[in-house]
Amino acid sequence: QVQLVQSGAEVKKPGASVKVSCKASGYTFATYTIHWVRQAPGQRLEWMGWINAGNGDTKYSGVFQGRVTITRDTSASTAYMELNSLRSEDTALYYCARTHSSSNSYTSLDIWGRGTMVSVTS
Amino acid sequence: DIVMTQSPDSLAVSLGERATINCKSSQSVLYSSNNKNYLAWYQQKPGQPPKLLIYWASTRESGVPDRFSGSGSGTDFTLTISSLQAEDVAVYHCQQHFSIPFTFGPGTKVDIK
Numbered sequence: 001q002v003q004l005v006q007s008g009a010e011v012k013k014p015g016a017s018v019k020v021s022c023k024a025s026g027y028t029f030a031t032y033t034i035h036w037v038r039q040a041p042g043q044r045l046e047w048m049g050w051i052n053a054g055n056g057d058t059k060y061s062g063v064f065q066g067r068v069t070i071t072r073d074t075s076a077s078t079a080y081m082e083l084n085s086l087r088s089e090d091t092a093l094y095y096c097a098r099t100h101s102s103s104n105s106y107t108s109l110d111i112w113g114r115g116t117m118v119s120v121t122s
Numbered sequence: 123d124i125v126m127t128q129s130p131d132s133l134a135v136s137l138g139e140r141a142t143i144n145c146k147s148s149q150s151v152l153y154s155s156n157n158k159n160y161l162a163w164y165q166q167k168p169g170q171p172p173k174l175l176i177y178w179a180s181t182r183e184s185g186v187p188d189r190f191s192g193s194g195s196g197t198d199f200t201l202t203i204s205s206l207q208a209e210d211v212a213v214y215h216c217q218q219h220f221s222i223p224f225t226f227g228p229g230t231k232v233d234i235k
Contacts, residue, residue, distance in 0.1 A: 035224070045172065045215055045226040061223035062123075095171055106219050108162035110183065112171035 002026035004034075004096050004113035011119045012086050019082040020116045022096030029077035030054040032098050033105040036070060036081045039115075040092040048094075050105055051079055059105075086120045093117050124149050124218050128227035134235040141203040143230045145216035150196045153220065160220035163192055163201045166229075167212045175214075176201065208234060 007021040022034060036048040049060035051070040058070050064083070072079045079096060094116045097109035125148040135141045151160045159179035164172035174183045176192035179199055189204045203210055211234060216227040 037226075044228045045217070047224040047226070059222050063223070097171075100174065100177055106160060108174055108177040108217070108219055109164075109172075110174045110177075112173070115171055 002098075002111050004098065004111055006094075006096060006113040006116045009117040009119070011121065014087055014120055014122055016086050016120075017082060017084045018086060018118050019080055020094050020096075020118070022079045022081070022113050024053075024077045024079070024098070027098075029072075030074050031102040034070075034072070034079040035097045035099065035109055036068075037095045037097060037109075038092040039095070040089070043092075046092075048081065050099075052105060053079065083118075086118075088120050090118065091120045123223055124151065124221060124225050126216055126218060126225050126227040128214075128216060128230050130230060131228070132231040132233065134233045135203075135206045136235045137208065138205050139235075141206050141210070141232055143201045143214050143216075143232070145194075145199040145201070145227050147197045147199075147218050147220075149221075151218045151220035152196050159195055159199070160218055161192075161194070161199050162217045162219060163190075164215045164217065165210075165212045166215060172215060203232070206232070206234070 005023045033052050035050040051058045067084050069082045096113045098111040099107045100110040101107040127146045129144045161179040163176040166172045180192045191202050193200050213229040213231050215229045
């Protein structure tokens with residue numbers, strides 16, 4: 001079945017970096033866009049950015065510009081989200097999700113990973 | 123950025139009764155060239171990722187019960203659960219995917235009265 005499997009929980013110190021992976025299966029990875037969304041405790045869902053898994057094009061939320069990098073490895077059907085210069089406010093559950101349409105990145109998100117908890121603490 | 127608001131913050135409805143959630147965007151999310159509203163609704167239960175319920179504002183995702191329906195256009199949208207079931211207890215989020223950054227509403231918590 002179509003699924004996204006994310007890497008395990010991370011605990012990081014302020015100022016460090018974290019890299020979360022998202023492995024796709026059950027569909028042709030390169031034909032969809034993967035988005036990253038985070039959810040801090042008690043906060044609304046927050047969109048971080050996307051990567052077109054086919055051509056590698058990326059777009060990021062201005063909130064994270066310069067701190068987040070989304071990449072992919074098509075041979076491994078895996079997308080990655082790296083967040084730098086971590087601070088306590090980055091403590092959140094990080095989700096990857098797939099676009100509903102293979103031909104349009106501006107669509108809803110139909111398949112979600114189960115999330116990766118990233119805790120930033122000194 | 124497009125700001126999404128939802129009302130109410132929470133509601134409690136008796137089993138079998140109707141639940142209505144409103145979502146408003148600070149700018150229109152209707153794309154004139156295809157006449158589609160770039161608005162989705164998600165259901166999130168504790169400990170689970172969001173689940174897509176409704177896309178293009180009113181199209182039910184495959185497998186979603188027909189008691190869930192979406193309506194609205196432009197800046198004002200509604201999610202209706204026609205007959206609340208116990209398994210519908212969750213937080214419901216609206217999201218605009220019209221412009222970057224995609225943005226979500228704060229969520230509405232639905233409980234049983």
